[in-house]
Amino acid sequence: MPDPGIRRAILEAATALEPEAVERLAALVRHRSVLGEEASCLDAMAEIYRDLGLAPFRVAVDADRLAGHPGFSPPLIPYAGRENVVAVHRPREAGGRSLMLQGHVDVVPAGATELWTSPPFEPALRDGRMYGRGAADMKAGLVASVTAFRALRLAGLAPAAELQMAAVIEEECTGNGALAVMLALPRPDACVIPEPGPGQAALYVAEVGVVWAFVTVIGRPAHVRDMQAGVNAIEAAMRIAGRFKAYEAEMNRAERRHPAFAADNHPVNVNLGTIEGGEWNSSVPSQARIGLRVGVMPGHSCQAVRADIERIIAEMAADPDLRGATLRVAFRGFMADGAVFPPGQAISRTIAGCHREILGTEVAHYAARGLTDARFYTLYQGTEATCYGPDSDNIHGIDESVGLASLHQATKVLALTIAEWCGVERAA
Numbered sequence: 001m002p003d004p005g006i007r008r009a010i011l012e013a014a015t016a017l018e019p020e021a022v023e024r025l026a027a028l029v030r031h032r033s034v035l036g037e038e039a040s041c042l043d044a045m046a047e048i049y050r051d052l053g054l055a056p057f058r059v060a061v062d063a064d065r066l067a068g069h070p071g072f073s074p075p076l077i078p079y080a081g082r083e084n085v086v087a088v089h090r091p092r093e094a095g096g097r098s099l100m101l102q103g104h105v106d107v108v109p110a111g112a113t114e115l116w117t118s119p120p121f122e123p124a125l126r127d128g129r130m131y132g133r134g135a136a137d138m139k140a141g142l143v144a145s146v147t148a149f150r151a152l153r154l155a156g157l158a159p160a161a162e163l164q165m166a167a168v169i170e171e172e173c174t175g176n177g178a179l180a181v182m183l184a185l186p187r188p189d190a191c192v193i194p195e196p197g198p199g200q201a202a203l204y205v206a207e208v209g210v211v212w213a214f215v216t217v218i219g220r221p222a223h224v225r226d227m228q229a230g231v232n233a234i235e236a237a238m239r240i241a242g243r244f245k246a247y248e249a250e251m252n253r254a255e256r257r258h259p260a261f262a263a264d265n266h267p268v269n270v271n272l273g274t275i276e277g278g279e280w281n282s283s284v285p286s287q288a289r290i291g292l293r294v295g296v297m298p299g300h301s302c303q304a305v306r307a308d309i310e311r312i313i314a315e316m317a318a319d320p321d322l323r324g325a326t327l328r329v330a331f332r333g334f335m336a337d338g339a340v341f342p343p344g345q346a347i348s349r350t351i352a353g354c355h356r357e358i359l360g361t362e363v364a365h366y367a368a369r370g371l372t373d374a375r376f377y378t379l380y381q382g383t384e385a386t387c388y389g390p391d392s393d394n395i396h397g398i399d400e401s402v403g404l405a406s407l408h409q410a411t412k413v414l415a416l417t418i419a420e421w422c423g424v425e426r427a428a
């Protein structure tokens with residue numbers, strides 16, 4: 001535990017860096033880093049790591065090599081030109097425990113831009129919050145990580161253990177970016193991902209898993225004047241989506257609920273996220289495709305959920321109401337198990353203590369109905385991992401925002417966490 005003088009120096013440095021952090025966040029939000037368009041944001045992160053005095057390098061996602069890994073998810077698009085960025089600080093003398101600080105650069109689509117108060121990729125400051133797609137999820141977390149490290153350096157210090165930092169792709173659809181990085185680096189003693197908390201800074205204690213499924217329905221086309229002769233693929237797809245609501249209710253029954261989700265009566269959500277289909281307003285549609293996101297309760301594997309989905313589709317195909325429509329299901333995107341991040345593990349206790357020191361309150365525990373990249377470290381490496389980051393509002397929604405005061409507080413918590421976990425040495 002660094003002495004009070006060192007802690008004060010780190011916190012003063014973090015305060016001095018607040019304007020720079022806000023500028024960095026605004027610059028990152030300007031990158032429209034949706035799936036397949038992450039390159040410029042990755043370049044920006046490499047530049048930021050270089051500014052820290054580190055030598056960033058790239059870690060590609062090699063889908064063929066990763067394909068046999070149990071944490072691998074079937075990709076949606078190829079990986080060329082979208083290499084993760086990694087930077088590693090090495091101490092002069094390795095003393096403390098090593099740490100990975102990871103974040104994702106990818107953001108989800110903005111949705112209906114006319115609903116946004118200000119354009120989603122033009123960062124806007126209102127009432128102490130920064131608005132923009134990805135501002136909270138999770139470019140603020142990336143900024144908090146690098147600013148925390150910067151604060152140590154500005155205080156004339158450096159972590160006394162290896163500190164890995166990574167900016168990864170595809171947290172929002174596969175996690176394969178994080179998986180590739182984890183496998184490419186030496187195993188750290190802990191991993192912290194500054195994913196945002198729900199409305200306040202929070203410590204993640206569990207998260208659900210997720211399976212993405214695409215169901216294609218082939219109906220039978222007909223002219224609308226002979227509509228009864230056709231099989232409407234879109235109507236059949238809607239019926240299938242409805243069937244998954246019953247599955248969702250089944251998966252949320254109290255006896256299925258993992259203890260980490262005891263206080264949540266609806267942790268497993270099934271989302272009908274995309275739909276396409278049909279050919280012509282005056283033709284019975286011959287095909288339709290729906291994209292489903294199906295939550296996975298920890299303790300109930302994603303492979304079991306995949307089998308459930310296949311069973312439901314087979315049952316639906318035999319349903320007379322579908323009148324012989326042909327159904328196909330494909331799994332691309334998330335094939336991810338849930339995970340538990342025990343609050344009693346050493347890294348979580350360290351974060352909780354630093355949070356108490358900075359905010360003067362006990363940190364809220366958060367069992368997340370969504371997933372993060374932290375799962376890889378606990379599930380496949382046996383490394384203590386969790387997420388802790390600033391507050392957030394409307395992530396994946398309209399007018400996403402992060403509170404700047406919360407960003408600065410989270411930065412200080414992370415800076416103290418680094419100092420306490422890794423130890424500090426005088427900078428060279």
Ligand SMILES: [Zn+2]
Nearest residue numbers: 137138171195
């Ligand atoms: Zn996120």
